Amino acid sequence: MTDFEQFVPEHIRKLAEAGNSKPLNQGGKIVSKGGSSEDPVALNLNENPFGPSPRALEVLHAAIGQTHRYPEIQATDLHEELAAFHGVRREQVLVTAGATELLCMIARALLGPGLNAVTSAKSFIVYKLATQVTEGKLIEVPTRENGYDPEAIARAIDANTRIVFIANPNNPTGTMLAADEVDDFVDGLPDHVLVVLDEAYGDFAEAFARKRRAAYSHAFDYIRADKNVILLKTFSKAHGLAGLRIGYGIGPARLVSLFAPLRVIFSVSSVGQAAALAALRDAEHIRRAVENNTEQAEALSAGLQEVAFPVAQTWTNFLYCDVGQDAADFAERLRERGAIVQPLGLWGAPNAIRVSIGTPEQNRLLLHALSNLSATHREDR
Numbered sequence: 223m224t225d226f227e228q229f230v231p232e233h234i235r236k237l238a239e240a241g242n243s244k245p246l247n248q249g250g251k252i253v254s255k256g257g258s259s260e261d262p263v264a265l266n267l268n269e270n271p272f273g274p275s276p277r278a279l280e281v282l283h284a285a286i287g288q289t290h291r292y293p294e295i296q297a298t299d300l301h302e303e304l305a306a307f308h309g310v311r312r313e314q315v316l317v318t319a320g321a322t323e324l325l326c327m328i329a330r331a332l333l334g335p336g337l338n339a340v341t342s343a344k345s346f347i348v349y350k351l352a353t354q355v356t357e358g359k360l361i362e363v364p365t366r367e368n369g370y371d372p373e374a375i376a377r378a379i380d381a382n383t384r385i386v387f388i389a390n391p392n393n394p395t396g397t398m399l400a401a402d403e404v405d406d407f408v409d410g411l412p413d414h415v416l417v418v419l420d421e422a423y424g425d426f427a428e429a430f431a432r433k434r435r436a437a438y439s440h441a442f443d444y445i446r447a448d449k450n451v452i453l454l455k456t457f458s459k460a461h462g463l464a465g466l467r468i469g470y471g472i473g474p475a476r477l478v479s480l481f482a483p484l485r486v487i488f489s490v491s492s493v494g495q496a497a498a499l500a501a502l503r504d505a506e507h508i509r510r511a512v513e514n515n516t517e518q519a520e521a522l523s524a525g526l527q528e529v530a531f532p533v534a535q536t537w538t539n540f541l542y543c544d545v546g547q548d549a550a551d552f553a554e555r556l557r558e559r560g561a562i563v564q565p566l567g568l569w570g571a572p573n574a575i576r577v578s579i580g581t582p583e584q585n586r587l588l589l590h591a592l593s594n595l596s597a598t599h600r601e602d603r
């Protein structure tokens with residue numbers, strides 16, 4: 223039989239050998255101390271703690287009855303609605319199966335042998351995943367106070383750089399670059415580099431920025447000025463549609479049209495399109511999620527600090543927390559006590575966890591699990 227390995231490029235073969243990582247959704251049942259079975263509270267993936275937009279749920283019932291039909295291939299209505307919503311032209315919008323699909327498309331379009339993308343260490347894991355299926359390489363620049371260091375990133379750019387990925391706010395550290403810092407960075411970029419400005423958590427950052435009198439984002443100014451910038455947004459966070467996989471990019475039409483052909487045909491499902499159209503204008507649901515988040519960020523940070531873990535100031539819907547011990551082991555013991563958090567070893571922070579900010583009740587469950595864990599810890603000593 224033909225050995226197909228020989229037809230597959232080496233960088234893909236290496237990935238195949240490494241195999242799949244373990245599933246992200248670690249849900250499922252746990253056995254509580256009393257021996258009964260209950261679901262742990264999942265605070266590991268920065269999802270909307272109030273669930274999907276109710277307006278999306280309403281239209282989903284009808285949309286599900288039509289799932290024998292193919293989706294509208296160009297997602298025309300959704301493109302038009304998004305363009306109207308953001309005050310841009312339809313050609314400046316590109317809807318994809320989550321922002322993740324668009325990240326992969328951009329990497330495939332622009333990277334190749336000898337070329338590179340630059341980002342920060344301790345940033346969104348998909349930048350690495352999207353790059354590693356190309357023959358380009360990802361340069362991860364050391365952080366500044368646990369966040370992006372724009373000057374160091376600018377210094378890392380060379381003639382072979384094609385992309386800079388900036389998560390603002392950053393996942394998993396929760397830091398934000400102020401609008402003027404991003405202005406300076408974008409202004410100083412050479413012409414051969416595209417900035418992917420990932421504002422997946424923009425709704426939360428805007429609310430914090432208002433409260434703290436900071437300036438968050440001038441992304442639309444860059445697009446109006448025809449800079450080499452693609453802004454990324456998603457329905458996975460404030461809108462609560464992570465499972466339906468809808469994200470989008472906004473940028474100069476000349477760039478958007480270059481990436482569009484790389485979208486997987488029919489990747490944006492009919493139910494996803496219907497739900498996103500309804501969720502886009504569900505201001506009430508977004509307001510509820512954002513207000514809860516701004517309030518609970520403080521309450522949860524204070525609670526964590528009481529258990530003696532330093533927490534960094536957040537600009538988004540999760541907290542970055544140093545637990546001063548092996549975080550994977552810590553997360554496992556916390557899970558046994560009813561709360562799932564994300565250990566950050568994969569991100570190069572083996573003693574840190576990321577905790578999504580939940581409803582008051584979810585946060586209470588987390589803090590309860592945590593005090594239970596530290597009590598056992600004390601008993602053990």
Ligand SMILES: Cc1ncc(COP(=O)(O)O)c(C=O)c1O
Pocket residue numbers: 267268319320321322323346389390391392393420422455456457458464467468469
């Ligand atoms: C920085 C950042 N960008 C993008 C996304 C993913 O968005 P999507 O669910 O639309 O693929 C996430 C999800 O966690 C994220 O943290």
